[in-house]
Amino acid sequence: MDKILRINMGADGGPEIKTEPLGEYAGLGGRAMTSGIVAKEVPPLCHPLGEDNKLVIAPGMLSGSVAAMSGRISVGCKSPLTGGIKESNSGGQPSQMLGRLGYAAIVLEGKPKEKSLYKVLINKDGAQIKEDNSLCMLGNYDLVDKMKAEYGEKVHCISIGPAGEMKMAAASVAFTDMEQRPTRHAGRGGVGAVMGAKGVKVIVIDDAGTAARVPADPEKFKAANKEFVAGLRKHPVTGEGLPAYGTNVLTNVINEAGAYPTRNFSTGQFEGASKISGETQAELENARGGEGSATHGCHRGCVIRCSGTFYDKNGRFLTKQVEYETVWAHGGNCGIDDLDAIAQIDRLDDDFGLDTIEMGATIAVAMEAGVAEFGDAQAAINLVKEVGKGTTMGKILGNGAAVTGRVFGVERVPVVKGQSMPAYDPRAVQGIGVTYATTTMGADHTAGYAVATNIMKVGGDVDPLKPEGQVELSRNLQIVTAAVDSTGMCLFIAFAVMDQPDTFQALLDVINGFAGANLTGDDVTELGKSVLRKERDFNLRAGMSNKDDRLPAYFMKEALAPHNVTFEVTDEDLDQVHNF
Numbered sequence: 001m002d003k004i005l006r007i008n009m010g011a012d013g014g015p016e017i018k019t020e021p022l023g024e025y026a027g028l029g030g031r032a033m034t035s036g037i038v039a040k041e042v043p044p045l046c047h048p049l050g051e052d053n054k055l056v057i058a059p060g061m062l063s064g065s066v067a068a069m070s071g072r073i074s075v076g077c078k079s080p081l082t083g084g085i086k087e088s089n090s091g092g093q094p095s096q097m098l099g100r101l102g103y104a105a106i107v108l109e110g111k112p113k114e115k116s117l118y119k120v121l122i123n124k125d126g127a128q129i130k131e132d133n134s135l136c137m138l139g140n141y142d143l144v145d146k147m148k149a150e151y152g153e154k155v156h157c158i159s160i161g162p163a164g165e166m167k168m169a170a171a172s173v174a175f176t177d178m179e180q181r182p183t184r185h186a187g188r189g190g191v192g193a194v195m196g197a198k199g200v201k202v203i204v205i206d207d208a209g210t211a212a213r214v215p216a217d218p219e220k221f222k223a224a225n226k227e228f229v230a231g232l233r234k235h236p237v238t239g240e241g242l243p244a245y246g247t248n249v250l251t252n253v254i255n256e257a258g259a260y261p262t263r264n265f266s267t268g269q270f271e272g273a274s275k276i277s278g279e280t281q282a283e284l285e286n287a288r289g290g291e292g293s294a295t296h297g298c299h300r301g302c303v304i305r306c307s308g309t310f311y312d313k314n315g316r317f318l319t320k321q322v323e324y325e326t327v328w329a330h331g332g333n334c335g336i337d338d339l340d341a342i343a344q345i346d347r348l349d350d351d352f353g354l355d356t357i358e359m360g361a362t363i364a365v366a367m368e369a370g371v372a373e374f375g376d377a378q379a380a381i382n383l384v385k386e387v388g389k390g391t392t393m394g395k396i397l398g399n400g401a402a403v404t405g406r407v408f409g410v411e412r413v414p415v416v417k418g419q420s421m422p423a424y425d426p427r428a429v430q431g432i433g434v435t436y437a438t439t440t441m442g443a444d445h446t447a448g449y450a451v452a453t454n455i456m457k458v459g460g461d462v463d464p465l466k467p468e469g470q471v472e473l474s475r476n477l478q479i480v481t482a483a484v485d486s487t488g489m490c491l492f493i494a495f496a497v498m499d500q501p502d503t504f505q506a507l508l509d510v511i512n513g514f515a516g517a518n519l520t521g522d523d524v525t526e527l528g529k530s531v532l533r534k535e536r537d538f539n540l541r542a543g544m545s546n547k548d549d550r551l552p553a554y555f556m557k558e559a560l561a562p563h564n565v566t567f568e569v570t571d572e573d574l575d576q577v578h579n580f
């Protein structure tokens with residue numbers, strides 16, 4: 001990957017494409033690349049939907065190689081949801097393809113002078129951009145079909161749905177999966193709205209005629225990759241739990257721990273959890289047959305294979321196997337215990353291009369306001385359809401939980417820096433509460449997944465209900481995560497890497513064998529720290545302070561059943577997280 005593709009959407013005479021060498025960004029990938037470019041080139045006080053913001057899409061450092069698990073992609077910008085820096089990470093095929101085509105980043109900048117929509121084609125001959133207003137308000141599914149009909153059956157897409165075109169703060173960027181379906185999303189922070197503001201509906205990628213990137217030391221790389229894969233296969237989470245049930249294996253685990261946010265974070269256990277658990281989902285999928293009976297990878301080279309397919313009652317494809325976070329957001333958090341209804345909403349979210357976490361949290365806030373009853377699945381489906389249509393109600397909901405809470409006068413709104421909390425109540429998993437409060441991203445479980453150590457006892461054992469040890473745990477995880485997000489590796493490798501020193505070493509050897517480097521664990525830590533420092537500096541320049549590193553006050557006042565705990569980590573301790 002030796003070049004950056006820049007598309008100036010605001011150039012006189014129409015969008016202008018140029019390809020540049022990497023320059024000062026050489027050696028970066030994934031989150032290190034997206035946050036590096038945004039921190040350097042985007043004025044922190046700019047309007048997120050204005051011409052000065054940039055949308056950066058970057059494959060990981062190892063993407064495009066045959067390294068296992070290396071196909072994650074990072075999307076970065078100033079977030080319309082949080083007002084701070086954003087990197088949102090996704091699976092899907094485009095990362096591997098962009099890596100093979102040699103692109104370390106795509107940067108969309110400027111703003112079109114006319115209100116038009118554009119499509120971009122990238123192949124081995126370069127990149128082209130064309131105006132195409134026939135794509136206006138197409139859902140991601142129809143859009144991908146249209147692009148396949150136009151550019152060939154093997155192309156993959158990076159796209160936005162109607163929510164991105166309407167510049168909603170919950171809008172995602174979709175990436176096609178192995179089956180060329182738009183099921184993988186950079187969901188968080190409204191990155192889809194920024195792509196919409198740039199007027200780019202879809203980036204079509206065709207990697208025909210390219211080959212996998214070649215490692216600097218093929219023998220070392222091959223041996224290390226083999227060892228790394230063996231390590232992933234022998235760990236109980238990456239070798240058994242995730243492949244068998246997908247991420248939804250967590251529903252029963254988190255519910256039993258009393259940390260399952262139910263009906264807008266009002267209690268920690270959901271009486272309907274077993275009806276929407278991963279085990280029940282797997283039984284349903286097996287009974288309905290087809291591809292749904294086995295999990296598979298969301299991109300080429302995944303060996304954990306936590307993804308899958310969900311068929312409706314008539315055996316027709318409906319959506320991908322619904323992820324834990326989505327099952328929770330549209331399920332327990334809204335009091336809904338119907339997997340088919342949750343899968344329908346997942347399909348709508350993917351088609352409209354919406355973050356499922358933000359939308360589930362938003363609908364729960366609307367339910368608390370009395371817009372609909374908790375547990376009313378049909379009402380939830382109808383509300384998401386309003387978002388897709390862009391009605392007034394839909395535009396309120398499509399801008400997320402914080403906006404919805406303000407419009408309807410709700411006090412209990414579970415957001416940090418304007419972004420909704422995911423599927424772990426911070427009172428019963430205090431380590432994840434520290435991450436929600438202090439990550440540069442707004443409430444985000446993936447930024448430092450303390451659930452692993454608090455609940456699953458991976459990488460140590462820190463009591464989830466007590467404040468002691470949580471700051472150090474979250475700090476270390478945030479640092480390591482920033483580094484992993486830069487490699488292009490799926491974050492789920494962390495279970496095996498944290499528990500098994502030989503798997504961590506194998507990962508280092510994969511990186512070193514590929515890059516011809518001699519990185520140590522300390523170098524990886526330093527990479528993570530440097531990414532976090534840049535992100536935090538951007539947020540400070542955007543006007544944030546330590547006062548933004550806090551949970552909403554009700555988490556410190558309202559005790560959560562069944563453990564009757566409040567969030568107890570002090571403000572002074574939270575202020576120590578970035579002290580490195």
Ligand code: SF4
Pocket residue numbers: 069091092296297298299302303304305306307490491492
């Ligand atoms: S483990 Fe799951 S999320 Fe990660 S790359 Fe594989 S299928 Fe995608």
